[in-house]
């Protein structure tokens with residue numbers, strides 16, 4: 117069992133997408149849960165890649181191919197990670213904030229929210245505060261979900277909240293924030309309605325906010 121999980125982890129670290137796909141398929145065929153393959157295989161492999169980058173062993177190209185491998189594995193797990201929901205619980209507009217190109221965590225959060233029954237409007241990466249405001253004004257979502265992976269882009273989460281206030285629509289939506297460097301105290305400081313450390317806790321929090 118653990119052999120299959122470490123095969124997934126190693127394939128991500130090696131940045132080998134076909135091997136990652138094969139290892140995920142093998143894990144599922146062996147009866148491993150999608151959640152274990154995700155948490156202990158894909159996410160753990162990516163955590164290790166970040167560590168190698170910090171240690172100067174990996175550079176941006178290695179991070180990029182590892183990200184591609186992780187995405188390939190995630191695509192296979194997607195159906196298993198999502199439960200069928202009949203009525204949408206609410207609408208979530210999600211995006212990675214301006215200046216930030218990281219989208220794997222944001223995609224995972226979107227997937228989990230979709231699995232929890234939300235309709236998702238994904239604005240992608242490097243999203244300007246004005247764009248979030250425009251979509252809130254035109255599409256009236258229940259929640260705005262912001263992701264940031266860089267300490268330098270975290271202030272752009274505050275900028276979104278400020279611009280929602282300036283446009284007079286702050287009270288119409290709940291704002292959730294998350295991403296590796298984001299903390300509960302940062303979320304409180306910028307006036308967000310909630311923070312979640314990972315995708316599944318984000319789905320739980322979002323559900324509690326709309327219920």
Ligand code: B1M
Nearest residue numbers: 166217218219220221261263266267293294295296314315
């Ligand atoms: Co970048 N990168 N990167 N990178 N990268 C990090 C984030 C870094 C920590 C690496 C390191 O130094 N150890 C570091 C940031 C340092 C800092 O600011 N504290 C870093 C850096 C420095 C950079 C560049 C500046 C490098 C350079 O060019 N010199 C550059 C910046 C580009 C930019 O954005 N402007 C850069 C570029 C890249 C790539 C493009 C090569 C690639 C991204 C590819 C892609 O996303 N399509 C990349 C990658 C892959 C990483 C690491 C290795 C992995 C990120 C990841 O996908 N993790 C990362 C190191 C690390 O995090 N260990 C690193 C897996 C993912 C599932 O986790 O995104 O954390 P994560 O999401 C989690 C939670 O955070 C949470 O749920 C998810 C899972 O449950 N979550 C939320 C996320 N969003 C949420 C929102 C919520 C709630 C929870 O509510 C709404």
